[in-house]
Amino acid sequence: MKNIYLLGATGSIGTQTIEIIEENPEELNLVAISGYNHLDKLIEIASRFSLQMIAVKNESDASVLKEVFPNVTIVEGDEGLVKLSTLNPDDENGILINALVGMVGLKPTIEAIKIDRNILLANKETLVVGGHLINELLEEHHVNLYPLDSEHNAIWQAINGEDKKTIKKLIITASGGAFRDKTREELKNVTLEDALNHPNWKMGNKITIDSATMMNKGFELIEAAYLFDIDIDKIQPIIHRESIIHSMVEFIDNSIIAQLSTHDMHLPISYALFYPKRKENLVEPLDFFKLSQLHFEPINYERYPLLKLAIECFKIGGSKRVALNAANEAAVSLFIKKKISFLQIETIVINTVLKHRIIPNPSLEEIIEIDKEIKAQIYKEYEK
Ligand SMILES: NC(=O)c1ccc[n+]([C@@H]2O[C@H](COP(=O)([O-])OP(=O)(O)OC[C@H]3O[C@@H](n4cnc5c(N)ncnc54)[C@H](OP(=O)(O)O)[C@@H]3O)[C@@H](O)[C@H]2O)c1
Structure with missing residues (x-):
């Protein structure tokens, strides 16, 4: 039996993963799930399984879930994602499935590798911003990371x-x-x-x-x-x-x-x-x-x-990829909120990358800091 720790259960990849888990109850056991904006969907999924942990966006969502699932551990925010990915560190049959969108998936992946947990990765942004860190850790911990991206x-x-x-x-x-x-x-x-x-x-x-x-x-x-x-x-x-x-x-x-x-x-x-x-x-x-x-x-x-x-x-090399991803995440989110036009996505990303001063071989902390700064600048300029 494989024990599945699923980040991004409410999304497109998450939903399809859950369908496969439900079709194979003899082989796959869902232990923990996370969601973000789709709280109703998260509750609906959680009610079909016997879970140990659910990770939610914030404190107010956590109090709702604690009422509905008093016997399940409810965690919140970015740290909640890490708690989920490292839950039961001695579980030798544990697999982390990372179906989050965006670079928020990097830290929980890194922490899961550190407890020697095998990874199934859909969250490509993790490798875009932190591929150098991930590869080093995979080698050190002899952990498998299998790609879900179809290509x-x-x-x-x-x-x-x-x-x-x-x-x-x-x-x-x-x-x-x-x-x-x-x-x-x-x-x-x-x-x-x-x-x-x-x-x-x-x-x-x-x-x-x-x-x-x-x-x-x-x-x-x-x-x-x-x-x-x-x-x-x-x-x-x-x-x-x-x-x-x-x-x-x-x-x-x-x-x-x-x-x-x-x-x-x-x-x-x-x-x-x-x-x-x-x-x-x-x-x-x-x-x-x-x-x-x-x-x-x-x-x-x-x-x-x-x-x-x-x-x-x-x-x-260096932190250019981090700047590229941060600018793209911010610009796409502005486009989805109808604050900018389609072609402005390109302009914002190109200008941000050109301006960015490279930090060679960025650490996890530097990646998170660069990402935060770039997104804040872009939102300040365009989100009025
Ligand atoms: N969909 C595909 O067919 C496909 C194919 C290849 C690769 N991928 C890659 O797989 C990843 C997931 O794609 P997707 O299409 O499944 O995306 P999606 O449908 O948007 O789902 C993303 C998941 O991440 C959660 N989430 C979003 N922002 C979050 C945040 N800041 N903190 C914590 N959780 C957050 C969402 O929660 P809520 O829904 O509750 O807000 C949802 O569960 C992406 O990296 C994508 O590039 C997807």
Whole structure:
């Protein structure tokens, strides 16, 4: 039996993870969950399981939950997330699933690795801002960190059993997001509702906006560089509209292994949860005769300046990635609140990164401080 400590239970990945847990009660035991704004949903999930701990946003939510679940430990705020990720430190069957959105996921991941807990990671921002810290700790604690992101999960499946030295490049596919057929001129007038209308995937709001700006693909390149310890110049993003090939690995003999399936996150989540076992009939099978064609297009970096910027930030190193992520989180949240236009997301992120003075090899405390400062500055300027 695996004991699951789930951060971000109320979100898109969290909800799908819970469905898998409910379908496999003999193998998976949900121990603790967290939520943030969706308190009703959190209560509804908690009422279906026998939990030890629930983490909520703040004190007032905590007092509501204490009334409803008097026998469950209720914790709150960012520290509550850490208490959840490190609950029962001697639990050898414990797995932390990090399905939070944003860099708030970094500290609970770090603390879970420190108690030797294996991690299933959806929260890509953790690696974007703190990949250098995470990799050091993974090595020190001999802990596994498995990717839930469909592209990285596909690469993991394709690499399985291969000699790492024989990898020539990783090919990461991108649907192109909601605005893949719009010119930059047309982007001036797009709305929040347009941006949230992703052609292939139903996901949380932030990642859907990040897909429309292609910041998401930039983050995924950084994520892949850390996960697979590969030079970022050997990771090629390409547009693949159908989201059927989730990513590919090209080897030195020019053989390419790709992972294909219908686009459904239940597959990568289950693959990571049950690895090395595979589950039967998880998603709709692919019918090659119904797939008329698969399309591939090169990426135009001028069209997607945030993707280009993410690669540059990774190469420059130090705290540039932290500034990139902080500015993006703030700008996307302003766009979701309809305080800025779609193209202003890019302007805010680019200007912030240009201004940022690099701190080499930032510590966790420095990352948290930089993140806080940058977000505060941006909110002060635009949130009137
Ligand atoms: N969705 C996908 O298909 C997909 C695919 C690949 C990778 N990912 C990655 O997986 C992560 C989660 O994505 P998602 O689409 O599931 O996001 P989501 O639907 O927005 O869910 C995010 C979760 O985090 C919680 N949360 C938000 N802000 C928080 C904060 N400040 N403190 C504590 N908890 C907070 C939310 O709680 P409330 O809902 O209660 O507010 C929710 O449970 C992201 O990093 C994303 O890039 C997602």
